[in-house]
Amino acid sequence: MNLSFHKLTSRGMHVVTAVMVVTTIVFFVATVMVYNSTDNQRSMLAKKIHNSGWIVYQAQLEFLKATSRLRLTAVSPGPGEFDALKLRLELLRSRLPVLYESDEADLLPGLADYKRELQVFEQRLDGMIDALAQPNLFDVSGTEVFHEWDIELEPLGRLLQRVLLSSVSYNEATAQIEALLDANPARIPLLLLFASGGILVLILLAMERRVQMRLAEVMAGQATLQSMEASLLAVIQATPACVIVFDPKSEQVRFVNPTALAVVDAPLNDPDWKRLTRTARDVAVDTNGNPWGGITMTFSRRQGDVVSLRGSLCEVLWHGIPQALLVVADTSRIRHAELQVMQAAKLATLGEMATAIAHELNQPLAVIKMATANAARLVQSGAGQAVVQAKLERIQGQVDRAKRITDQVRRYARMPTDHSTGFSIRAALELAAGFVAEQYRAAGIHLLLRFNVSPDVTVMGEQTMFEQLIVNLLVNARDACESRPSAPLGHPPRVIVHCRAEDDRVIIEVDDNAGGIAPDILPHLFEAFTTTKPADKGTGLGLSLSRTVVRDMGGTISAANIADGARFTVDLPRLVVPAPEMAE
Structure with missing residues (x-):
């Protein structure tokens, strides 16, 4: 197939070259035809130049005839002489516009400068012709009028003489150029034209050769590409x-x-x-x-x-x-191992929080114990049903409180799954914060939630693992606050959880005022087994697992030092829920 394509392409290049050569020959023939046409136009132009000198000569001749007749009429006036003079003046008058209105006159140099003077003499000749038409001209003016006319026309003679001399000079120069052109015909330009055409043909042939070589390179590259594609396909298969x-x-x-x-x-x-x-x-x-x-x-x-x-x-x-x-x-095996590690980390966190959870659970139990003792004493003393009912309702409230604590523990300890669903980011943050709220109260640390998102803002992921991520950040912040030797005066330990939506992203920030993270630890903070806690309190896997959770949700997690502490930022893509279609 490639060989056929190569032959077809090569044949096409030969055809293109042949077409270009034929086109060049056609251009040569057309150039010769243009040259012949130009030569003919030059001949016609020479004739026009010759005719331009002739019209000046005729005007000069008519002037001489008119002045001669004018002088004869002055010597022997009579009706016949008047008619002959009128005819001569009319002929002279008709010759003057030809000097500046004809095509031949356009070729005379400087004739446009004399147009105004010629038009003045035309008007004067019109006046003379009109005067000759009067029957009593001779009786009124006598022969003196003809002498005056002769004097008035003398400048016209000088003007025509100047135009004639200019025409003769121009015709002589033109004749010399024509003689030079006739002595040296345009053979050299034609030879140069054909020589350039031959060079053009050689260039075309060289270009064809170059294209052939380029085509061979392309074909070789195509073969190499096909070989690479075959190798790549083999790699993909393996x-x-x-x-x-x-x-x-x-x-x-x-x-x-x-x-x-x-x-x-x-x-x-x-x-x-x-x-x-x-x-x-x-x-x-x-x-x-x-x-x-x-x-x-x-x-x-x-x-x-x-x-x-x-x-x-x-x-x-x-x-x-x-x-x-x-x-x-x-990644089933790897994912299973990750889930096991996450579960172990959660259980380790629960172990660390066991004392606080037990303390939190003891509070409703103590209230229940006191309420049941009071209720029994009231029953023995014959108290009214309403008083006993109030004690029972208090017991019920404390049971619900204990149930919430155990539900939180059970929810947190549940084995994470691999199924991603959309969940409310605000609800998940509130659950995670509620899980550690009692520990914060016991440690004297303020936990502030500043949410700038509505409950319907959702993200995609496994909610339990996300809650573990937030709990891990809050536990780390608590430990950092507790490990700080002393807080600045007027700045009690506090942790703030910010949440806001920015266009198509959801940003969660956990800020503390525990003094910040050591600069040498900060670049490696999310690497496995990196920790600043004692060996009995941390494994160094929490933040590494947190990064895995965020990555699986399509987001990023980062840490930075702020004015008086550290800030952990979680950036997640917001889940866009398609709007329900309107029924027609």
Whole structure:
């Protein structure tokens, strides 16, 4: 196929070169024709120049005839002489406009400067002609009028003489140029023209050769590219990650590698493939609605087991067509280990909080004990039912309080799952803060919640793990406040939890005034086994696991020192809930 394409392209280049050569020859012929046309125009121009001298000569001749007739009439006046003089003056009058209105006259140099003078003499000649038409001219004026006319026309003779001399000089110069052109015909330009045409043909042939060489390089590059594509396809086939190419519009799967086939274990036309790609797109959708980015998801196979997948979804050109590329790895074992570590970290946190939880639980138990003793004493003393009922309601309230504490412990200790759902960010923060509120009260630390979000602002993730993340940050802040030797005067220990929505993001900030983080620890704070706590109080995994939780939610977590403490910032993508469609 490549050889045929090469032959076809080479043949096309020959055709193009031939067409260009023929076009050049046509241009040569056209140039010769233009040259001949120009030569003819030059000849016509020479004739016009010759004629321009002739019209000046005729005007000068008519002037001489008119003045001669004028003098004869002055010597022997009579009706016949008057008519002859009138005819001569009319002929002279008709010659003057030709000097500046004809095409030939335009070729005479400087004639435009004499136009005004000629027009003055035209008016004077018109007056003479009108006077000759009067029958009593001779009786009134005598012959003196003709002498006056002769004197008035003398400047016209001098003017025509100047024009004639200018025309003769111009015609002589033109004749010399024509003689020079006739003696040296335009053969050299034609030879140069054909020589340049030949050079152009050689250039075209050289260009064809260069294009042929370039085409050979392109064909070699194409062969190399095909070889690289084959090698890349072999690498994709052998990679241990699942590689799936599908059409984002029709969700039709175009390509899968053996690893993906082993994970899904179904033919390409099976609905499980569309279910997998659709789930990946739902998880990877960012706040702008673009289905691209990192993903962490689970997939239920037809065998009944669930696999954890982590990877990314992006747009690629597959055989020149825009397609979606899904690359995920089966992280079931790794994910299971992460969940186990998270669970261990939660249980470790519960162990640290056991004393505070027991103290918090003892408070409602003590109240219940006192209320039951009082109720029994009231019953023995025969108190009224309303008094006993009040004691029982107090007992019920304390039971509810104890139940809330145990529910919080049970909720926090529950094994995390891999299923992401949308949840209210405000509700999750309130649950996490409520879990540690008693410890803060016992330690004398102010815990302030400053939320600038409505309850319907949601994010996507596993709510229990997110709550563990916030609890971990609050516990770290509490420990930092307790480990500070002494707080500045007028600044009691306090921790503030901020939450706000910024366009398509949700920002959570946990601020404390415990003095900040050591500069040498700050760059490594989210690395595993990094801790500033004693060995019996910390494992160094809390913040590392927190970063994993935030990453799985598509967000980021960072730490920085502020004026009198530290600030941890969690940046999460806001879940955009599509508006319900209006019924028609």
